[in-house]
Amino acid sequence: DVVMTQSPLSLSVTLGQPASISCRSSQSLLYSNGNTYLNWFQQRPGQSPRRLIYEVSKWDSGVPDRFSGSGSGTDFTLRISRVEAEDVGIYYCMQGTHWPWTFGQGTKVEVK
Amino acid sequence: EVQLVESGGGLVQPGGSLRLSCVASGFTFSGYWMSWVRQAPGKGLEWVANIKHDGSEEYYVDSVRGRFTISRDNAKDSLYLQMNNMRADDTAVYYCAQKRGDYWGQGTLVTVSS
Numbered sequence: 045d046v047v048m049t050q051s052p053l054s055l056s057v058t059l060g061q062p063a064s065i066s067c068r069s070s071q072s073l074l075y076s077n078g079n080t081y082l083n084w085f086q087q088r089p090g091q092s093p094r095r096l097i098y099e100v101s102k103w104d105s106g107v108p109d110r111f112s113g114s115g116s117g118t119d120f121t122l123r124i125s126r127v128e129a130e131d132v133g134i135y136y137c138m139q140g141t142h143w144p145w146t147f148g149q150g151t152k153v154e155v156k
Numbered sequence: 157e158v159q160l161v162e163s164g165g166g167l168v169q170p171g172g173s174l175r176l177s178c179v180a181s182g183f184t185f186s187g188y189w190m191s192w193v194r195q196a197p198g199k200g201l202e203w204v205a206n207i208k209h210d211g212s213e214e215y216y217v218d219s220v221r222g223r224f225t226i227s228r229d230n231a232k233d234s235l236y237l238q239m240n241n242m243r244a245d246d247t248a249v250y251y252c253a254q255k256r257g258d259y260w261g262q263g264t265l266v267t268v269s270s
Contacts (some may be wrong), residue, residue, distance in 0.1 A: 083257055090262040136201055140256040144217045145203040
């Protein structure tokens with residue numbers, strides 16, 4: 045199985061400051077059709093996960109543009125340009141290239 | 157608006173069975189791969205099973221293969237997960253999800269305990 049490794053596992057960020065989460069995969073996530081199926085999800089306390097970013101850098105509808113994704117191959121990053129109070133939660137990367145699809149361990153984001 | 161509504165969770169004894177359902181609305185259900193994803197209490201996310209839009213292909217994570225069966229009824233816009241020979245480590249909130257997590261339901265809690 046593809047192992048997804050996130051860092052850091054916990055992040056405390058001052059309101060209005062930037063934040064960055066790294067995600068590394070144990071294999072390349074480039075699919076045979078040329079797409080890279082690396083998604084980012086946000087799970088707020090007590091809620092279902094919500095997808096923020098798909099195929100590395102594409103925004104889902106309604107996602108604020110302070111969130112951005114980048115990377116290729118095995119190294120990926122989620123950035124929040126200016127953290128807001130509503131960004132509190134756990135963030136997961138997920139690969140949908142190799143079955144079984146797998147998630148990172150999650151990064152807990154707190155706002156100071 | 158896309159909606160996924162799960163039901164069927166509850167308390168079951170080890171070795172028992174349970175069938176989860178997910179009713180979809182707001183999109184053409186028959187045109188999409190669908191999935192079940194679970195989350196054990198206080199833990200991360202685990203993809204459990206996938207099924208192709210026409211039901212012709214199914215994929216399972218190793219820990220449930222041979223015990224769980226994913227199925228769908230496109231006429232009823234519904235997805236199912238039949239869980240047999242259940243174990244304590246199957247205890248989790250089970251989410252229905254579209255494709256690669258495009259949309260998620262609210263989840264249904266399954267507890268395996270004597």
